[in-house]
Amino acid sequence: MKRVTIVWDWNGTLLNDVNLNCAIMNRMLRKRGKPPVPSLEAYRRIFGFPIKDYYERAGFDFGVENYESVADEYMALYRRDSMDCRLxxxxRQVLFDFKYSGVRQVILSASQRDCLLEQIHRLKIQDAFDEVLALNHCLAHSKAELAEEWMKQNRLSGEDLLFIGDTLHDYEVSRRVGASCLLVAAGHQDKERLLTCGCPVADDIGEAAGWIQEQI
Structure with a gap:
């Protein structure tokens, strides 16, 4: 089990912030006099990357306002309220079981790095991870370049990695670097969407852990 590094996504995979993100989106839409996303199920059908495209599907018009300003507004609301989110x-048990088995674990996230670090320290799980890879801004672009640079610095190949995430973007990043991938259908995109990529899909973190143990 020591040969493979598990590359965890954070939001929607380990951290349960799905309801919060939907609520923040609806708060911002109502502020602009736009109809809210009608349900959590509808949110999970439209969420995706690039995040700018998701904002537009939700109802934002970036011909009228600036995307960066909207992203800053969103992040300010998220950062304040996300500190109450739980895993x-x-x-927690899954992460430390793998750690004590000698498995390297990394977080790879499109989140803003300082916010993510604050979250994992509040949740007291920082010791489970060998590295935390995240962005230094709140625009949530693709994390593929981040993964590639980290792999280059550490002389890793895709065969060394197993990606675990909750969105099609996690699968896309894993394909780009030649790694295996498992998706978990408890997060920001529904199972129907995740199944379209053709990789294994678990219903929750417990099922995911069982699958991982069989692979590594």
Whole structure:
């Protein structure tokens, strides 16, 4: 089990912030006199990367206002309220079981790095990870370049990595670097969407852990 590094996504995979993100989006839409996303199920059908495209699907018009300003507004609301978010049930046990088995674990996230670090320290799981890879801004562009640079610096190949995430973007990043991928259908995109990529899909973190153990 020591040969493979598990590359975890954060938001929606380990951290249960799905309801919060939907609520923030609706708060911002109502502020602009636009209809809210009608349900969590509808949110999970439109969420995706690039984040700018998701904002537009939700109802924002970037011909009228600036995307960067909207992203800053969103991040200010998220950062304040996300500190109350918790891990998905069973996540802490899974992370430390792998750690004590000698498995390297890394977080790769499109989140803003300082916010992510604050979250994992509040949740007291920082010791489970060998590295935390995240962005230094709040625009949530693709994290593929971040993964590629980290792999280059550490002389890793895709065969050394197993990506675990909750969106099609996680699968796209894994394909780009030649790594295996498992998606978890408890996060920001629904299972129906995740199944379209053809990789394994688990219903929750416990099922994901069982699958990972079989692979590594």
């Amino acid at each position: 998905f049930p069973g996540t």
